[in-house]
Amino acid sequence: xxxxxxxxxxxxxxxxxxxxxxxxxxxxxxxxxxxxxxxSIAVFYVSNSAHFIAVVQVIVYAGAxxxxxxxxxxLIGVDKEEDxxxxxxxxxxxxxxxxxxxxxxxxxAGRLAWTTGIRNPLDPVNGTVEAIGDELFKRWVLPFExxxxxxxxxxxxxxxxxxFKDDDDAEVxxxx
Amino acid sequence: MIVNQFLVLAALLFSIGIYGVLVRxxxxxxxLSVELMLTAVNINLVAFGAFLQDELLAGQVFALFVIAVAAxxxxxxxxxxxxxxxxxxxxxxxxxxxxxx
Numbered sequence: 001x002x003x004x005x006x007x008x009x010x011x012x013x014x015x016x017x018x019x020x021x022x023x024x025x026x027x028x029x030x031x032x033x034x035x036x037x038x039x040s041i042a043v044f045y046v047s048n049s050a051h052f053i054a055v056v057q058v059i060v061y062a063g064a065x066x067x068x069x070x071x072x073x074x075l076i077g078v079d080k081e082e083d084x085x086x087x088x089x090x091x092x093x094x095x096x097x098x099x100x101x102x103x104x105x106x107x108x109a110g111r112l113a114w115t116t117g118i119r120n121p122l123d124p125v126n127g128t129v130e131a132i133g134d135e136l137f138k139r140w141v142l143p144f145e146x147x148x149x150x151x152x153x154x155x156x157x158x159x160x161x162x163x164f165k166d167d168d169d170a171e172v173x174x175x176x
Numbered sequence: 177m178i179v180n181q182f183l184v185l186a187a188l189l190f191s192i193g194i195y196g197v198l199v200r201x202x203x204x205x206x207x208l209s210v211e212l213m214l215t216a217v218n219i220n221l222v223a224f225g226a227f228l229q230d231e232l233l234a235g236q237v238f239a240l241f242v243i244a245v246a247a248x249x250x251x252x253x254x255x256x257x258x259x260x261x262x263x264x265x266x267x268x269x270x271x272x273x274x275x276x277x
Contacts, residue, residue: 007181011185014185015185018193021205022192022209027204030205037189038215044182048182048223050225050226050235050236053218053236053239057243060243061215065246065247068254069204069250072257072258075258076204076267099191102191106184110180110183125229125236127233131233132233135233139232147244147245150244150248153248154248154249158252162255162258
């Protein structure tokens, strides 16, 4: 019962945040809406006993990524109006048909029952830092290291993209 | 523990993300929508992991990997957006037809 109430409250909050993100004219409101969605999803992680993932979600998404987004929104300006006219006239009715068929597919899939694994009710899933680290640094250590390499490459790439300039002031740029 | 409600919510959030990617013209908003789609996938991973009571914690570990990849993607993507805005004074993706043949 408590699970259902928590799900309904935070599910509506997540949907509200997502729709705010998509519809808001002001990009800052969009970022705030996505932040609200991220916090609500962290609550779902906790209710699925994935405590460490919830903490990572709040720190990485609601903290770091949203701060980065807000910085970029402030950098490139928030008062640009964007037009939402469609170039293809068939797009809206086609989207309506596709969304209805997709909703029907979700409903049909929800009624099907399938088993993808053996449930073990004696051992509930353990989402603490200790359990995650035990798996992450033993079984998943190679993907973990590749992910670390990916993050280093991404950080270096972002710095390189922001640092190198294409115009004529090459003498103030020490790397060219 | 029922998993269906999480799957439906994730499908809704993913669809909203796709809508944002297709409709918004601002490149930053497109990246925000991509983040929403990645997070919706994470809900599925964690919910299935809890539903199957996976002892290997594969769902949660994969959610961690997806979060890391999303962080890398958003860093590169926002750097590219800033670079485009610096060169063309616009972040409207409809005006970016440089690669159009």
